[in-house]
Amino acid sequence: MRITVNQIKEMKQKGERIAMLTAYDYSTARIVDEAGIPLILVGDSLGMVVLGYESTIPVTMEDMLHHTKAVVRGTKQAMVIGDMPFMTYHISLEDALRNAGRFIQEGGAQAVKLEGGVTVAEKVMRIVACGIPVMGHIGLTPQSIHQFGGFKVQGKTPEAAAKVLEDAIALEEAGAFAIVLETIPTQLARIITEKVSIPTIGIGAGIRCDGQVQVINDILGSYTEFVPKHAKQYAKLTDIIAKAVTEYQSEVKAGTFPTEKQGYSIDESLLAELKTK
């Protein structure tokens, strides 16, 4: 049985911190799931760390569904959350409902995430009314980087901070089960966390959130083009992979890989028949 929305909400009530990670493929999702991470986000960060785009903006519904299906196949206990890509919930309520539904019906996800507060609250309410759990995402919402002028800390002036708080309240009222707070001051994240009854999941929002989310490639050190200040590298996979690949190439060139151990054989009598042909 997978983790439910109610269990996630209860974690906040019990003061139990929530760890959430992204995953984009079957094998990684399996490891994350087996480690007991309760929330796995198939983030549209996929666009940057897997597909090599400069932002999350080019990511499509088809990209997201393809990777969501793989993550769902690799997991048993975690709630898999599909991240709604740019312009798949902005144009109309109908679009928002259809695309949220596709994540659940075709992708096999248990919830969706979308960016925005007050401006998407009605859509959140209608998606939730269809029986689809929604996670909100406010603060630095990467789909709006052109509006923000880059990946910049949000909520730094009293007006901007009040707006982020207002967004959080709107999402709670709309029925979101949790809210990602991205790249906002720690003090603001603390106020929001105290004000709303649903869990806040921070990324670059300090230590006072109910939980934390990270892009898995950032904590594993496998995407090093841009390492955000809020990320801690628990491993440096680029170095490990580069070393392994270089060693492999040297062994192939030197003829020391493969060895007999990695080969297959057939019965000698069959081989004799072959030679007579």
Ligand code: KIV
């Ligand atoms: O796409 C993503 O990975 C995200 C997280 C950073 C929250 O939205």
